[in-house]
Amino acid sequence: MRLKSLLFLLVFTSITIFAQNNEKGISLDVNTGYSFKTKWAQELVGVHYRFNKNFSLGFTSGVYIPEKGSVTIPLLIDARGYYPIENTKFTAMAVARGGSYLYTDHIKFKTFGFEILPGIQYSITDKFAVQLLVGYEMIFNTEAGTDGNGVPIQAGINFKF
Numbered sequence: 001m002r003l004k005s006l007l008f009l010l011v012f013t014s015i016t017i018f019a020q021n022n023e024k025g026i027s028l029d030v031n032t033g034y035s036f037k038t039k040w041a042q043e044l045v046g047v048h049y050r051f052n053k054n055f056s057l058g059f060t061s062g063v064y065i066p067e068k069g070s071v072t073i074p075l076l077i078d079a080r081g082y083y084p085i086e087n088t089k090f091t092a093m094a095v096a097r098g099g100s101y102l103y104t105d106h107i108k109f110k111t112f113g114f115e116i117l118p119g120i121q122y123s124i125t126d127k128f129a130v131q132l133l134v135g136y137e138m139i140f141n142t143e144a145g146t147d148g149n150g151v152p153i154q155a156g157i158n159f160k161f
Helices: 002-019
Strands: 025-036 040-052 055-066 072-084 090-103 108-123 128-134 136-141 146-160
Touching (some): 025 055, 040 072, 072 108, 108 146
Antiparallel strands (some): 055 072, 108 128, 128 146
16 A cells, blocks of 8 residues: 555656656757866757756767867757756756767777766747756777766857747
8 A cells, every 4th residue: 555655656756747848849059178187178059858958868969179199079968957047047957968989080889978967048038048068078989998087168049839
């Protein structure tokens, strides 16, 4: 009986969260940045489905341009959490991305990794915002048995459709 009550509460809470759909729809992000330590310039484009004002899922790709070595194309799935700050145009946000990285000097998916990026978004209009993200990334090279980490900082724009 207790398990059924807990399950009902969990389902009810999930439905309540997803029923707050003030901002359902597609959004497009364009970000540029730099990752310290891994020394990659980053140019990224992401497309996301926003389930409500607090959560979206999507796909991000682009190019990572290292100071040395080959250009890398990230293929990442990401989840985003948003927390609008009342009575302001600011929204606190967090991005979690994970996926694989394709090296252009030899077409192999030999690495995978993840990024965690908390940040802030400022809405200029209802459909357009600017954002700043700073976080942590961890990259694992499965072929060489090495890994690396960095501190990315990204600035970008967000369009809501």
